[in-house]
Structures are given as structure tokens and as C-alpha cells.
Amino acid sequence: MATGRFVEVYLDLLSQPCRAVHILLACAKVPHRVRTVALRKGEHRTPEFTKLNPMQKVPVMVDNGFVLTESDAILKYLANRYDVPEHWYPRQPERRARVDEYTAWHHTNTRPHAAKVFFLEVLAPRMSGSPVDEDRLSRALSDLSTTLDLLQSMFLRRQPFLCGDDITVADLLAVCELMQPLGGGRDVLRDRPQLQRWRSRVQSAVGESFDAAHAVVYALRDRSKAKL
């Protein structure tokens, strides 16, 4: 276990993977310092940040000089390195493999499909000044629906969390992604009671860190409601 130092994390809480990292650090009480990198101001493209992460993306973690990118790798590193409760990333090989199974799947399913809905409803109209492209949105919603079906029928079949009886880093990555479209006023779990119950379980398990991480999403949602 590492002690007596702070993990530094470079985050923008409007970013889904950043929120997952933020929630784990808060819940597991890992001593850390947040350095905000405001994507909307282009702070991820400054020479200093580019030196840290040539991919110009957040999150980035620095632990005693060790620089790590990719939320999945950061979450698992933190769980391995620090004294965090074992359920976050179980050591038992089969249980750990279940977490790895979801997190591998996540980056080509839950993440792109939920992120695309947010992009089409919130970011694209803002950047272009044009109305929402309804055809593309409807295709994105259909892809997301297939992913949500699989979350229900495969990962949440017979268990309360995605990878078993307790919360893991997989649930954090998934829930932060599925909360993102709420920024445009869309609750993608609205007609999905099984997934709503899962989201409530995740929320209860992480306590106030959930709302703290999602404050920026709630603020966007409130702004999008005010426009209607």
C-alpha cells in the first residue's frame, strides 16, 4: 500500500471516465488532488498538458511520478495500489475476470453508444448552431437500446451489480456513461426499471460522491429544461 502522498488526477467532471475515477477516489478515501482541465476551454491542448498526455485526453493520473492514462487502467491501478475495499476489483481470478470482461466490452458498447446520444443532442447543436440531426439521433438511440438490452440480459441477469453481488469499477464506468445523456434532458433508463434499480443500488453504494461528481450533468440538464 502507498502512503503519505497524494495521487494527482487531471479531470473535467463533464467527462464520463473522469467521473468514474473521481467517485472511486472519494469513496475509497484515497488521498488525492484534483487538477481541473477544462475541455471546453481547450486546456487539454496546452503544451504542458500535452507533455503529460500526448493523446490530449482526460483523465490522467500521476502517482509519485508514475503517469497513467485511460480510466479503466487508472481505476484498476488505484484498486491494486491503495488500500481500497476488495470488492472494487476482486482478487479472486474468476471474479476479477468478470470485471475485466465488462470493462473490455464497455469501451465498444456502453461508452460510444451513450456518448453519441449526448454528442448529437447537446454538443453537436452547440458547436454547429444547427438543430439536432433527428435521423442520426434515432440510429444512436437504437444502438444504445441494444446495449441496454445486453446490460440487462447478460450482465445484470441474476445479480444486483454488473459483475456480481457487490459494486465494482465496472459499475462506475457504466453508470457515469449512462448518466451523460441526462445533460440533454434525456434519462436513457426511463423505461427500464431493472436498470433504474441497478442505478439506485450504485448510487446508494457510493453515497454523496455520486451527486458531487454529477453536479455538472444536473446543471446542464436544468439548463436544457429551461430552454423548453
Ligand SMILES: N[C@@H](CCC(=O)N[C@@H](CS)C(=O)NCC(=O)O)C(=O)O
Ligand atoms: N478511453 C479513454 C477516453 C478518454 C476520453 O475520450 N476523454 C475525453 C473526455 S470524455 C477527452 O478528453 N476528450 C478531449 C478530446 O478528445 O479532445 C478513457 O476511458 O480514459
